[in-house]
Amino acid sequence: MEGITKRFGPVTVLDRARFELRAGEVHVLAGENGAGKSTLIKILGGVHGDYDGRVAVGGRLVRLRSPQEAAAAGVAVIHQELSLIGPMSVADNLFLGGARGRGGWVDEARQRREARGCLARLGLDLDPARAVEEFPLATRQMIEIAKALSRDARVLVMDEPTSALNAPEVARLFELIQTLKGRGCGIVYISHKMEEIERLADRITVLRDGRWIGTAPRAELPPARLIEWMVGREMEAPREAPAMVAGAPRLRLRDFAVWPAGGGARAAVEVPALEVRAGEIVGLAGLQGSGAGDLLAGLGGARGSGTRGGLWLDGAPVRFRGPREAIAAGVALVPNDRKAAGLVLSLSITANATLAGLRALSPGGWRRPGRERAAAEATTGPLRLRAASLDLEAGALSGGNQQKVVLAKWLQIQPRLLLLDDPTRGIDIAAKREIHQLLEEWAARGMAILLGSSELPELLALSHRVLVLHRGRVTGEYTRATARPEVILAAAMGREMAAGGPPPADDHPELGRTLPG
Amino acid sequence: MNEESHKSEQTAPPPARWRGWTAGPAARALLALGLVLALGMVFNADGAFFRAGTHRDALRQASVYGMLACGLTLVIVSGGIDLAVGSVLALVAVCASQMAIHWGWSGWVVVPAALALGTLCGATAGFVTARLRVQPFIATLSLMVLARGLAKYASGGMKVSTAVRGADGLYHNVPLPPLFTGIDTRILGGNVSMVTVVFGVCVAAAWLALARHRWGRYLQAIGGNEEAARLSGVPVAAAKIAAYAASGLFAAVAGICQAAQEQQGDPEAGAGYELIGIAMVVIGGTSLMGGRGGMGLTLLGVLTIGYLDKILSINAVPEAGRLVLTGVIIILAVLAQRASPGTRS
Numbered sequence: 083m084e085g086i087t088k089r090f091g092p093v094t095v096l097d098r099a100r101f102e103l104r105a106g107e108v109h110v111l112a113g114e115n116g117a118g119k120s121t122l123i124k125i126l127g128g129v130h131g132d133y134d135g136r137v138a139v140g141g142r143l144v145r146l147r148s149p150q151e152a153a154a155a156g157v158a159v160i161h162q163e164l165s166l167i168g169p170m171s172v173a174d175n176l177f178l179g180g181a182r183g184r185g186g187w188v189d190e191a192r193q194r195r196e197a198r199g200c201l202a203r204l205g206l207d208l209d210p211a212r213a214v215e216e217f218p219l220a221t222r223q224m225i226e227i228a229k230a231l232s233r234d235a236r237v238l239v240m241d242e243p244t245s246a247l248n249a250p251e252v253a254r255l256f257e258l259i260q261t262l263k264g265r266g267c268g269i270v271y272i273s274h275k276m277e278e279i280e281r282l283a284d285r286i287t288v289l290r291d292g293r294w295i296g297t298a299p300r301a302e303l304p305p306a307r308l309i310e311w312m313v314g315r316e317m318e319a320p321r322e323a324p325a326m327v328a329g330a331p332r333l334r335l336r337d338f339a340v341w342p343a344g345g346g347a348r349a350a351v352e353v354p355a356l357e358v359r360a361g362e363i364v365g366l367a368g369l370q371g372s373g374a375g376d377l378l379a380g381l382g383g384a385r386g387s388g389t390r391g392g393l394w395l396d397g398a399p400v401r402f403r404g405p406r407e408a409i410a411a412g413v414a415l416v417p418n419d420r421k422a423a424g425l426v427l428s429l430s431i432t433a434n435a436t437l438a439g440l441r442a443l444s445p446g447g448w449r450r451p452g453r454e455r456a457a458a459e460a461t462t463g464p465l466r467l468r469a470a471s472l473d474l475e476a477g478a479l480s481g482g483n484q485q486k487v488v489l490a491k492w493l494q495i496q497p498r499l500l501l502l503d504d505p506t507r508g509i510d511i512a513a514k515r516e517i518h519q520l521l522e523e524w525a526a527r528g529m530a531i532l533l534g535s536s537e538l539p540e541l542l543a544l545s546h547r548v549l550v551l552h553r554g555r556v557t558g559e560y561t562r563a564t565a566r567p568e569v570i571l572a573a574a575m576g577r578e579m580a581a582g583g584p585p586p587a588d589d590h591p592e593l594g595r596t597l598p599g
Numbered sequence: 600m601n602e603e604s605h606k607s608e609q610t611a612p613p614p615a616r617w618r619g620w621t622a623g624p625a626a627r628a629l630l631a632l633g634l635v636l637a638l639g640m641v642f643n644a645d646g647a648f649f650r651a652g653t654h655r656d657a658l659r660q661a662s663v664y665g666m667l668a669c670g671l672t673l674v675i676v677s678g679g680i681d682l683a684v685g686s687v688l689a690l691v692a693v694c695a696s697q698m699a700i701h702w703g704w705s706g707w708v709v710v711p712a713a714l715a716l717g718t719l720c721g722a723t724a725g726f727v728t729a730r731l732r733v734q735p736f737i738a739t740l741s742l743m744v745l746a747r748g749l750a751k752y753a754s755g756g757m758k759v760s761t762a763v764r765g766a767d768g769l770y771h772n773v774p775l776p777p778l779f780t781g782i783d784t785r786i787l788g789g790n791v792s793m794v795t796v797v798f799g800v801c802v803a804a805a806w807l808a809l810a811r812h813r814w815g816r817y818l819q820a821i822g823g824n825e826e827a828a829r830l831s832g833v834p835v836a837a838a839k840i841a842a843y844a845a846s847g848l849f850a851a852v853a854g855i856c857q858a859a860q861e862q863q864g865d866p867e868a869g870a871g872y873e874l875i876g877i878a879m880v881v882i883g884g885t886s887l888m889g890g891r892g893g894m895g896l897t898l899l900g901v902l903t904i905g906y907l908d909k910i911l912s913i914n915a916v917p918e919a920g921r922l923v924l925t926g927v928i929i930i931l932a933v934l935a936q937r938a939s940p941g942t943r944s
Binding site: 409415437444447491 | 820824828830891
């Protein structure tokens with residue numbers, strides 16, 4: 083792949099990126115969140131048909147306009163969300179779209195026979211007549227790979243294949259990858275886990291901000307250097323952050339754990355101890371699957387009773403069984419997906435901006451449209467929301483303005499603690515800056531803010547302290563003085579390095595003991 | 600700060616108010632109603648369309664369906680559906696007739712009891728869908744079958760009429776209770792049917808709930824994005840249960856009116872009415888996906904279908920042709936409503 087450029091509207095997500103995969107190698111594609119990795123593999127998989135640049139498979143120039151064309155060219159992408167149909171049998175899934183038989187009639191016996199052969203080549207011995215959903219996730223992943231191979235895929239793309247697997251399952255997957263390599267299959271492997279990269283990679287390509295940074299054999303790219311490539315040197319000029327007005331401890335956590343949405347065997351995130359003071363912005367750093375989002379959701383009551391451990395707000399122990407209780411206690415949660423969870427797109431700006439505080443605005447149950455309008459004007463005004471009218475549907479606004487409506491909604495309840503999960507994702511630079519300024523203003527006025535973000539520069543610019551999570555565990559904590567992109571990224575990739583050091587003992591004595599240092 | 604981001608979001612050109620009005624679902628619903636009325640003026644059946652009695656009857660005949668449509672609007676705005684309203688109507692009609700005709704109870708007892716019965720039915724369906732998380736289609740489908748069964752059980756499978764079987768085994772005609780005669784009457788010099796007035800009260804109540812009460816805003820938010828509503832502290836389950844309960848309540852009002860008009864409680868009454876009610880809501884422009892719509896739109900939808908039916912009947916179009924034409928016009932109206940989604944009522 084050469085000179086690959088992809089734009090979404092005015093945003094260029096890939097800028098002349100390149101990538102080369104040899105037969106029989108595992109090629110790791112690395113980069114921070116938003117570096118363009120997934121866009122690149124979506125182009126390779128035919129999901130984004132309209133790109134600039136050239137793609138060649140097996141020396142032949144191809145134009146991948148649809149997943150079908152990509153499959154025909156020998157490219158198979160194994161997404162994080164598997165593409166198998168649960169209630170259908172293994173054999174039916176393997177030959178979906180290419181059923182074995184004649185004249186539209188499926189030859190079940192032949193399918194089962196061929197499926198068995200297909201699976202056996204991967205060392206899998208399972209009954210192809212059973213439904214896919216009966217098998218554990220790891221096996222389903224293997225079936226997915228078998229499906230790719232049944233179509234003679236020469237290029238196999240795996241996007242974080244181990245994120246849902248346990249240790250023995252991972253070991254099995256790695257064995258399979260070795261087998262595939264031996265058979266001349268080229269594998270593109272995306273991972274945020276340093277140990278996997280070190281173990282599997284033959285070569286590594288690093289993308290940053292949509293640009294190709296470099297490709298090198300693993301031996302020439304030790305972890306420190308890899309992180310340097312991923313982070314880059316040109317960081318946003320550090321701004322003079324307003325001095326923190328350290329108030330009383332607002333939020334205190336002790337052995338706080340949050341379970342994944344929909345339940346699960348083990349907690350998605352566990353925090354031994356955390357304190358956020360009034361007026362303080364604490365950043366939560368972590369790559370995909372770190373649990374930062376789960377922690378914020380748990381604190382905001384969004385996970386209902388799926389939390390354990392101690393939670394104190396202004397010194398008083400609290401327990402939220404739902405978002406309503408959290409809101410009543412003055413805790414506001416800005417979810418990371420504003421379209422799916424932040425806004426009701428079919429309602430007006432006013433209706434959205436007053437939704438969380440509607441109870442106070444409608445005493446006796448009857449709404450007061452005048453009061454709602456006044457409240458919406460009062461909260462959207464300082465946010466510099468730009469809309470022709472507050473009666474516009476929220477869905478008609480740009481991403482930045484939509485996020486401002488979400489913030490206005492939460493301002494209206496005058497929160498003591500503001501939880502933000504990636505608040506500037508997918509919005510333009512100007513709106514992003516404005517939101518940053520607002521967060522600093524609010525903190526200066528005594529709000530406690532816990533900020534999760536997938537963007538390191540944002541975290542570094544805003545946070546007084548940064549907590550780093552990796553697979554649900556705290557792997558580092560840094561003050562503004564010690565927080566550096568390299569050490570944070572290393573901790574986020576699971577290396578509990580001493581480089582950052584424990585936080586100054588005089589600042590947070592109780593935290594220093596419980597954190598690895 | 601760059602200058603470009605200071606531009607306002609101009610989704611509508613300058614005469615936004617006027618454009619928004621003509622492009623909105625309300626305008627299209629009005630247009631549909633206007634077309635139907637124009638049809639009536641052209642095919643006026645030798646002036647029958649211009650007689651006050653025709654309009655009185657058109658409104659009277661649409662009223663029972665319209666009452667169901669009021670409750671359905673609340674449910675559909677919240678993203679749900681209620682298939683049980685026709686059966687609940689029958690159950691209430693049977694029980695109200697039993698109480699008023701056979702047991703001779705006063706209207707002051709019969710009406711509250713009948714309304715409570717309908718509300719209970721609706722609340723049950725609401726509980727099953729909101730708390731037990733059964734899809735609304737399935738939850739209300741089962742209530743539809745169940746309530747129909749209860750109606751037949753309560754009536755013994757026969758119409759509950761003024762022919763009451765006495766101790767001697769013979770049927771005697773008892774007088775109609777004042778409740779029934781009071782509803783099946785005309786007021787304002789015989790120009791308006793009482794059921795139409797009841798329908799008007801239902802429209803007003805549903806409009807107040809949806810447009811002026813916190814609960815209505817909650818229903819719109821739930822229908823638009825349930826997860827965002829939940830995270831904003833909206834009591835999702837309670838609001839939904841209340842919507843289904845209200846739908847049951849309106850079905851009960853319709854059941855009492857139906858019994859009064861037919862002068863009996865028919866366990867087979869109201870079959871298929873839910874679909875006509877849903878069609879009225881959808882023709883008005885309320886989205887079956889939830890989140891968008893309102894009571895004013897539903898009123899236009901009720902009038903459109905009500906007048907369409909009346910115009911076809913005064914022109915002596917046989918029932919077969921009437922059904923076919925109504926079906927075609929419903930789908931045309933819905934397609935027109937879908938033409939430019941994304942505008943608010």
